[in-house]
Amino acid sequence: MTSLVQTGDIAALVAIAGGAATVVGVLGALLTSWLRQRDPVPDEPSWKGVIGVVAVPIPAGGVGKIAHHRRGARAAVAARMHDEPTGAPVGTRVVVIEVRDGVALVAPMD
Numbered sequence: 001m002t003s004l005v006q007t008g009d010i011a012a013l014v015a016i017a018g019g020a021a022t023v024v025g026v027l028g029a030l031l032t033s034w035l036r037q038r039d040p041v042p043d044e045p046s047w048k049g050v051i052g053v054v055a056v057p058i059p060a061g062g063v064g065k066i067a068h069h070r071r072g073a074r075a076a077v078a079a080r081m082h083d084e085p086t087g088a089p090v091g092t093r094v095v096v097i098e099v100r101d102g103v104a105l106v107a108p109m110d
Helices: 002-038
Strands: 051-056 064-070 073-081 093-100 103-108
Touching (some): 051 073
Antiparallel strands (some): 051 093
16 A cells, blocks of 8 residues: 555656646746847848947947847847948947848948
């Protein structure tokens, strides 16, 4: 009789662990989906013409980061200067000319 109780206990623990793993998997999938909506990878149609501000300095020939408000939240994306031999310091207003491989190519507004 004791071995049957122990076997039942193990089966119950396995069932509980399986249920918990399923819940964690579903929550992880929902969180991943939500995060992708909040910080989308830039694509040409949605970012072209967007006006932003340099948030991380863009060095000459290098990559920095721009930020702007998107869907009521601040969004940031990697950026490099478009046809500009110089970089851009933090606070520079820029416009997105195009996007290549997830990096916004920007020009100064002034």
